[in-house]
Amino acid sequence: MRLIAAAALALVSTGTPATGAPVSTARVDRVAAALRQSPVFVDPDVSSLLNARDRTALGRQIAGAGVPIYLAVVPLDSDDESAGDADYFTYLLHRRLGRNGVYVVSDQRGSLDWTSYRVPRDDTLEFSQVTNGKPLPQRLHDVIDAFAHAPAAKPSDPPVPDAPDADSSGKKPTNVGLAGQFVKTFFSALAVSGVLLALLWWIVAVVLAAVRGARGTATRLRPRRLRRMAWAELVRLARAIGAAGEDDPGYPRAMADYDAAKLLWDEKQDPGSRFAVVVLALDGQDALRGGTADPQPRCVVNPLHGTAARRVRTALGGLSRRRQPMCEDCAKASRHRPLALVVDGRERPYYEAPGVWEKIRGTDENLPEHVLEYLGVE
């Protein structure tokens, strides 16, 4: 029942993202009004993040960028109109302002997010280009600069983000609530149109198929199973290396993965390290299987799903919102539950495990190098 209800909710939130609990859009109205006057808006509550000189300089830079850019520096919290989700705030802001452009949003911590609405420039800007510990004005400068010099591309609309719900503000919807929602949705769908109903059942079928398909993959790893898995994958990689031989194009990467994984196995026993051994060993096997020194990153939601099919812009709890590598199923899903490790009796997303993941988190390239760096080996 819960599954079906979740599917029904997904349908509701995908189709009409702005409906649901009434939220005040007063702030969005205010920011939009200000952006009509000037492309740089800084909320008074976070005015210390950008001084007058920075604002003027950024405004001038935007004027010369050759593409419309709107910059808003605002506090984002779980109890505001966007539930602290920069992507959703941008969606509301664009809808209110009604202008095409690159919308750049910084929150009170200086975390940056940007969305391009029908701007004829390539927007596949990597976060690493602008998030390398520089002060906020400099990073904003870099983002604007990157868009000013980005290669031409066909203008496109970004996907409509899901409306934030009770989940993202930390409150869990009850089963009764979900079921009630489902009944309401179900009957209104019946009343409104048969097409909607057919669509609903199709989504239910897709969700059920996905669940059936995913049943074989762990979603939570306890220390003992993690240890067994790490060792098994390490042995599997060693065998694959032996079978492939030095001439295989994937050999150097597989060896680098093996070396890093073996060192990590020998030196650290915490759950995060154990799982990093798993991911390294899988990465090495991917390199050999694909005959490449640069294998596709694994699905960020759960590396055990396999290699990524594409990158999808998402905000996984605890990771900054950016384009993340995902397997086909996760790329299609509207909600993601990251693989959890049991650390000191508590479940947490694997990338939030203390230790080596603090080094790896947010990067999906040169995995073995990051691990060696973490271990202090050069």
Ligand SMILES: [Zn+2]
């Ligand atoms: Zn996945």
